[in-house]
Amino acid sequence: MVKAISEQMSARQPYVSSIPLGAQGFTTGAIFCSDGRFADQVDDFLHNGLGLPGYDRLAVAGGPACFAGHFLAYREEEGAVSHLKFLSRLHGLTRLILISHEGCGFYRDFLRVREFDLIQKQYEDLVRAARRVREAAGHLEIEAHFARIVDGTVQFEQIAV
Numbered sequence: 001m002v003k004a005i006s007e008q009m010s011a012r013q014p015y016v017s018s019i020p021l022g023a024q025g026f027t028t029g030a031i032f033c034s035d036g037r038f039a040d041q042v043d044d045f046l047h048n049g050l051g052l053p054g055y056d057r058l059a060v061a062g063g064p065a066c067f068a069g070h071f072l073a074y075r076e077e078e079g080a081v082s083h084l085k086f087l088s089r090l091h092g093l094t095r096l097i098l099i100s101h102e103g104c105g106f107y108r109d110f111l112r113v114r115e116f117d118l119i120q121k122q123y124e125d126l127v128r129a130a131r132r133v134r135e136a137a138g139h140l141e142i143e144a145h146f147a148r149i150v151d152g153t154v155q156f157e158q159i160a161v
């Protein structure tokens with residue numbers, strides 16, 4: 001089995017990305033949902049909407065929901081807090097951006113939030129998540145955004161936290 005994999009790997013040329021290695025020295029982190037439908041839009045928003053040259057990313061199902069104190073997501077919270085502290089120490093993060101998105105499957109399926117309550121619940125969770133992050137890493141400046149689906153586009157609105 002090992003031989004087969006090694007033969008397969010040697011037969012394939014390495015793929016070289018046309019995108020050069022990213023900037024260094026940034027001190028912003030962002031946590032958002034792992035839902036791939038929003039990946040490019042989140043990156044676009046952080047780079048072009050907020051003008052960030054680079055950022056550390058924490059992509060987890062539900063994004064900031066893991067900091068909102070849901071009993072069902074206590075393992076996710078432990079993991080996310082640990083990762084956040086690690087990145088803070090390693091890269092000296094000073095700012096954290098929380099991003100939730102409309103139609104999040106983590107809320108519908110994992111947390112079983114009713115469709116009717118969903119967006120209100122996500123707004124409240126952004127406030128809760130900001131509070132929790134301040135407890136865990138008080139030095140971080142926190143801001144929150146909600147990614148809304150409008151006519152096939154994704155619009156980011158800032159939420160006061």
Ligand SMILES: [Zn+2]
Binds near residue numbers: 034035103106
């Ligand atoms: Zn999601």
